[in-house]
Amino acid sequence: MPKPFTFDPGDKINLKDVAARPDVGHWDKESAAERMAENTAKSRDLAYRLYAENKQTLLLVLQGMDTAGKDGTIRHVTTGINPQSFQIAPFKQPSSEELDHDFLWRVHKAVPRRGNVGIFNRSQYEDVLIVRVHNLVPKSVWSTRYDRINDFEKLLTEGGVRIVKCFLHISKEEQRERLQARLDNPDKRWKFSKGDLAERKLWDDYQEAYEDALNKCNTKHAPWHIIPSDRKWYRNLIVSELLKDTLEDLDPQFPPSEEGLDGIVVE
């Protein structure tokens, strides 16, 4: 089965060496769609068991450059599963109240309840990405955050949260095509902002910031998964596999029933 690119904690990767459009073997859109339908059916049942069990939590963290497809991945991978299984938290520009606290304050509040599958659409990593690239705080501030993020993720893990971090990896050329498509398609134009072009000019700075986040925060308890994302269907297939595999690994069980229920007749 197609897998994300992973690497050992302590090893260093360079994003230029990771293919955004790898060889897909015998897979194509049709076989991927079939497999995803099977995954969805399995994940639906497992998410229901996770909810019934009420002991463990799964947290999927999605990061990626503009147009990498965070929303599209969520839509394709979760549609068909009971929405009550999910708590999806989008992290946009922080509010002034959020900025009046440490950078993990708003993130901690959004951690999903036990029994749920949480999805972070952007995350704590924004504070070592956009914040770093735009110098919103000095280097002395952002440079210690990698350790704080690792500590925070350790806390969640020990509290029963399985963290699955995905970086949706696209090439610069693919982003160009997707931005152009938004401009050229009247139904998609509302998604385009001139600010997107200014951000694109900072491509290299963002790639460098991502490399640091990937290398410094690739821990045993919360490893990074690099998802080749130039092909949308392949990206969705891999994340769908990852969700199903992780739920299977959590192996949630229906809880035991109360004692002394045998023979009760309801009147």
Next chain:
Amino acid sequence: MPKPFTFDPGDKINLKDVAARPDVGHWDKESAAERMAENTAKSRDLAYRLYAENKQTLLLVLQGMDTAGKDGTIRHVTTGINPQSFQIAPFKQPSSEELDHDFLWRVHKAVPRRGNVGIFNRSQYEDVLIVRVHNLVPKSVWSTRYDRINDFEKLLTEGGVRIVKCFLHISKEEQRERLQARLDNPDKRWKFSKGDLAERKLWDDYQEAYEDALNKCNTKHAPWHIIPSDRKWYRNLIVSELLKDTLEDLDPQFPPSEEGLDGIVVE
């Protein structure tokens, strides 16, 4: 199409006069499933537009006696729609922090964001239902809450939230069968608690409390919909219609794109 039972603000209904298992005309499980699949496809598109538009909010409030099917309704009516469209808030026994505030404090915090479809699994009405039936506060306290709920719902409505309140109406005999089925089915037994039998003994008190909530809080801005729920498939069909109809009525539009985008070529 099958519709919920509704009544004019100011009119009084008695739950005994509302059928929990009405005549369904030519509808059956199969035709209902087909129609629901169509509704889901339409609601999926409309919910996406609602999100893109980012101006209006839909809030579905679900109440009902134990086993009436709040979770089942959510599962059947929302599965197949992008979970990122929903914010689902379950209201369980309040925490000590929540009890240290007025009864609407925790509810207000759970109001969905603009562009989202919120679902309250139980709601502000618990404070004039279980709280009243079990005398958790004196009558002088709960009796003023109906007005406060109406005021609160007015506030939300004027802030752009369309409120759709559903009471899932089952008969006492149907509840008996469902509780017995939980006991008799090993896969469902974990859902059963002896406390359910104690609650069932208070059936008449709950029906009376529900009647008051329905009659006193059936306002023009936030009307009640009584959903005949003795047949699960019929209950699901009606709520699915209601969701789709309300989204159609909100008529969300894609937002306009930025000015001056013509002719831009992404480099």
